[in-house]
Amino acid sequence: MSPMALRSLNLPGVGTKYEFETDKGDTVAIFFTKTGTIQMYTLQKGCHTPSAAEMTPVEARRLGNILTGAIIEADQESVEIAFSALADLRVTIHTYIVPRAVAGKTIEDLRIRAKTGTTVIAVSRNDKNIINPPPSFVFETGDAVLVIGETDQLRLFEREILVD
Amino acid sequence: MEGIIIALFVCLVLALASKYLSLPAIPFYIIAGVVLGKAGLGLVVSDQISSFFSEMGLIFLLFFVGLGLRIDKISENRSAVLTSGIIDLNVNMLIGFVAAYMLGFSFIEALIVAAAFYISSTAMAVTSLIENRKLMMRESETIIWLMVFEDIAMIIVLALLSAGDQNLLFFAAKIIFVLAILYVLAHYGKEFLVSILDREDELPVLFTFVAVLATAGFAMFLGVPETMMVIALGAVFATTDPDAFEQHARPFKDVFLVIFFVFFGITINLSGSVSLFVISVICVLAIVSKLISGVLTGIYLYGSASSGLEIWANTIGRGEFSIALAVLYGSPPVAATIAVMVIVTSFVGSFAAKYSGTLLHGFSGRSRHHGPPPHRMRAGH
Incomplete structure (x- = not known):
């Protein structure tokens, strides 16, 4: 390009x-x-x-999010935070719904950190939130997970982990 | 005091209406003034308080003109500013002056009418480009630089008119003295200025207000025109943090300027001072002469008369600067003429800008379909 x-x-x-x-x-x-x-x-x-x-x-930022590919589906939200004091550090927090293929596996099994560089910071299951799930945490279908990382790393997460 | 409250309340209602109709608000304020004042119902008369507020309005308007004068940016775009600006200045000043002089105004009066006739409203042009979504047109950059040129031309006109019959050398020396003080203050006090502007409390707003007023007061004390000095103050402040100053001065400008416009209307005397014929001729010529300068500019810059029509449509409206000239230097007949000219041209301009697309399509629809694709503004490669 x-x-x-x-x-x-x-x-x-x-x-x-x-x-x-x-x-x-x-x-x-x-x-x-x-x-x-x-x-x-x-x-x-x-x-x-x-x-x-x-x-x-606000609308312009939303358009920007769509154009950078951060928002995949309407029910999956993402927020990008820029820290201008830290050399313009940008991190994105994104929610995903766990698909069937991932259900039953642990964070450790999926090697999320090693493969993508992202971190799962919270899981929401049946209206209960689990903050900082341990590596042994087992996913279930329909879990909403909150993942943090750079935009590129999140894209990798979508490709490598969610579509398994 | 009740007069100001009545006038401001009427203006508030009219401002709402004008935004709803997406028409410029300035003519509404003047009409409100004319209806409420001398020429109309006689409900409101100007007094000491209203003249003080009006003067504030003018001073803050000029302070904003100064803030917009980024000397470095202007010299970077010198050719863009000059080409269209010179055509516009010559055509409109000449037509305005000859017409006014032949219609019976005195030499000085004709000069003031010509200057008011020449200067389009920057506020209306910019609002029209934004609201009608025309910013991407190649002509819109031309229009924006044209407005910058007109601002500079207006400063020169103000300087010449305010010198009057004073000893020019002494006058120039006084102006240079005040300019030097302003420059030294801003240059060596830059860090102090920025530290004040960065505060979260009432200080930035208070400082901006006092700085503008003190400059005007100091200029009056020295016998230098305060109009020039306030513009200079703005230009000097623009070297530090112009956006912050704009933000802090905006509320003052917005309110006082409305008082300025409405009380200009209130003091207008339409009956007897000047004939309807004279006013009508000036109004028609004001529209036609911008058409001539616009088309000439369009042909000169883009080789296209329809580009010229687009420039014309967005620069017909005369506004704040024409009124400033009328208030500062206009005799009653001159003020009445300029008032009507501002009202007529701003309405015509607003419609022309809104429907220029349709207008142009009818005008050159055929050539647009068959001609070669016109050269568009492109990113630099």
């Missing part, structure tokens, strides 16, 4: 503009306006009129 040329521009009185062209020649432009809203424009290659959407900061 070649790095796309991202153009950023400060427009006096309006705000900041980010624009880039995709490999296929479509253009995406994002404006953080001084009024606090975020406008996103997309212009299909060969078209003259862009289409636009205006978002609140």
Whole structure:
């Protein structure tokens, strides 16, 4: 993948503009306006009129989460936390529902930490929460697990552990 | 005092209505003033308190102009600022001046009408680009830099008008003296300024308010125009943390500026001072002359008249700066003319900006389908 040329521009009185062209020649432009809203424009290659959407900061973050692939299904949520003081450290906490294939296995059996780098920090089963489950913890179908890690590690978790 | 409360309450209701209709609020405030004041029901008269608040409104408006003047950013984009700006300045100043002079205004009055005629409303242009989702158009960058150029032109006009018949050398020396003080304070006090702005208590807001007022007061004491000095203060503060200053000064600007607009309307005398014919001609020309400068700019920059129409549609509205000129230097006939011009152009501008897409489609629909794809703004490769 070649790095796309991202153009950023400060427009006096309006705000900041980010624009880039995709490999296929479509253009995406994002404006953080001084009024606090975020406008996103997309212009299909060969078209003259862009289409636009205006978002609140919360909506824009949600869109960002979808685009980074953090949200897979609507009932599976993820929260990304950025610590700007720690060299822009970003960790994501994601919930997953345990599928049948994983049921009956322990955290140790699945070698979650070794294979993916993520950690299971809590399990919710029948409205009861188990915080910091031990390595010997046995999963059951329908358990909701809370997993922490970087976005890439979580993707690995989805591929390596959940689809087994 | 009751007058201000009545006027502000009416403005609040009108502001709600204008947001609901997505029309600019400034003409509503002026109309409210005209209806409530001298020319209308005579319910509200201006007094010492209202003139103080109005003056605050003007001072904070100009402080914001100063905050927006990031000298480094402007010099980086010099060519973008200059090309469209010079066409716009020449065409509109010339048409405005000749028309006003021929319609019977005196030389100085005609100059003030021409300046008010030339300066589009930055607030309306920016709001229109955002609300009508036009930020991605290539023309919108041109419009934004055009507004920056007009701001600078307005500062020069203010400086020239405020010099009046003073000894120019002495006047310039005084201005340079105050500028030097401001610069030294901001340069050596930068850390102190930033430490104040970072606080969570009432200090940042109090400091911003006092700094603006004290600068205006000090300028009056020295006999230097306070308008210029407040702009300079803004420009100097912009070298530290302009966003923080904007945030702390915004509530003052928002409230006082509404009082400024409504009391401008209240003091307007429409009857007898100037003929309807004169006002109508100025209003029509105000729309036509921006059309000429817009189309010329569009052809010059993009080789396209429809680009020019888009520039025109978003810059028709005259607003805050035209009124500032009327309040500061306008005789009653000049003020009445400018008031009507602001009302008419801001409504026409708002509709033109909203429907420019449809307008342009009708205008050049055929060439758009058959012509080669026009060059669009692209990311730099």
